[in-house]
Amino acid sequence: MTHVFELQTPAVIIDADALEQNLRTMEQALPGGKLRPHVKAHKCTALAARQAALGHRAFTCATISEMEGMARAGLGHDLLLANEVLDASRLGAIDARVTVAVDSEATIAAAAAGGVDEVLIDVNVGLPRCGCAPEDAGHLAERARAHGLVVRGVMGYEGHAALVEDRVQREELVASAMERLRSAHADVGGDVISAGATGTYDCNTTATEIQAGSYALMDTAYEKLELPFRPALSILARVVSVSQDYAVADCGLKALGMDHGNPRVESGRVWFCSDEHITFAPGSKLDVGARIRVWPAHIDPTIAYHERLHLASDDHVVDVWEVDLRGW
């Protein structure tokens, strides 16, 4: 077996044990169809196949490419594009069960014109992003049915609650968000109330299915919530230069999602990142050639830079998974 130290750096390393534990912990909490895993978090059909093997056969996607890739990988049992599109022709051509979110006359018309059969009415539950006002949901459902679309129900993403540290406050935000979704659902009908995230997976009691994705690999931003999931992803980098006060490793802006700020390095303090470098003050002396672990501040846009994930156990590569759902 390949030792991780033989890998070309920077290399994404997935802690196989942490991943497995995260997947099983979630499966116990939300078995089968109660979880609709979001693949945007990992963009990897091999990882999605693990989730499907544990009983979660319906998936959430954020892009048309993710939908196509999941269908190609034989994971098209029930795919939801939890996002609005104005050209659904590629969606209509997918050989799988395809549902798309709609929140306007234009997105309804696009779904119908593109040959999609099923939709969810996307409701704004408090996060300023997509979704109609709850009071407009019933009318949009009528419009969708008038276009010949099957309306499976509603979805609404309480992203503004997902990272709130105080549990009581988080529960209150989720409750008021889901009150909006429930009122929309009363007007829309259908079996599906799709919502939720890793941060709200155990306090959203309204949704019929939770769209969590981050739980598998976990983001450092979720750490303060004390969820029962462990960080499973790090970047292996190599120290390429050492000076008196700092060291430089080969993991930079093109290997890291930076919207949440600088990554962490083990036993060191990060100074700054450049395109291909991280400059940091090491906690103890490091030699040129030493390997370090870098923990990105945001996993989703980190993975989108990489071609593959190295599944590792005891520092040995046990599998290599292609990040095959990139692009649009």
Add this chain to the structure above:
Amino acid sequence: MTHVFELQTPAVIIDADALEQNLRTMEQALPGGKLRPHVKAHKCTALAARQAALGHRAFTCATISEMEGMARAGLGHDLLLANEVLDASRLGAIDARVTVAVDSEATIAAAAAGGVDEVLIDVNVGLPRCGCAPEDAGHLAERARAHGLVVRGVMGYEGHAALVEDRVQREELVASAMERLRSAHADVGGDVISAGATGTYDCNTTATEIQAGSYALMDTAYEKLELPFRPALSILARVVSVSQDYAVADCGLKALGMDHGNPRVESGRVWFCSDEHITFAPGSKLDVGARIRVWPAHIDPTIAYHERLHLASDDHVVDVWEVDLRGW
């Protein structure tokens, strides 16, 4: 010809006229070998071929993959990896003239072991990143020669000066940085003094060649310097949802380098970006389906997310260039 509005969004659009003007302006200032264009800025051999056609046949790279890709594209006349590597075996296998930066005993040994013939001694000229102390450069050159390597000269990147707004201050920083490089060069020997960036291209009079890359597409961070280069890259996005106070377009964290902060949108104020969305307050009413231009805050890590660049003139696609130098 395809109208840009027919493209799947988000799509990288290159203003063909702005690019051409930028390339020609630089070629007039630094003809032929006085410029060693840095390909990390665009990661695109088709764009590099345009630079070569204008007379710049020597290139700078930041990764081994960039070196391999340039050689594969027939652009291997004189390739410099301006970065340190601990495993040079892939470099040694490239069918092209390959030079690599070294700044330590370990990187010298790696170059020799990997079958690379030529090196530059990388000197720290003030930016806390790679590079040896100027006073160590002569000794390292001796060590490289003892390993059988040809030492072509020195390099040093004055990145700490490149974005300084005040021209006098910038010139002073460049001068003191190049004083360090000159003293190192006196001990090292060789024909090459490689340095510089787009921000210092016209005030670095020491370097025999300037490693500028950003000038071709230009970064918004360089705007305050009032250089004679125009922004040539934007992302075409589509409004997928509209609410009372804001609109949402399909260009998010996985389409944008975010280390310099939020992008700009034409006639609007950005609220925040999510994985696949940008939420913004439009300057005037926008309908669902409208196209907008998004100007990323940092181009290099933006391009690394995309598979292709759409060269456009008068909103029509005149060429599609693959971003073929991604990964490591």
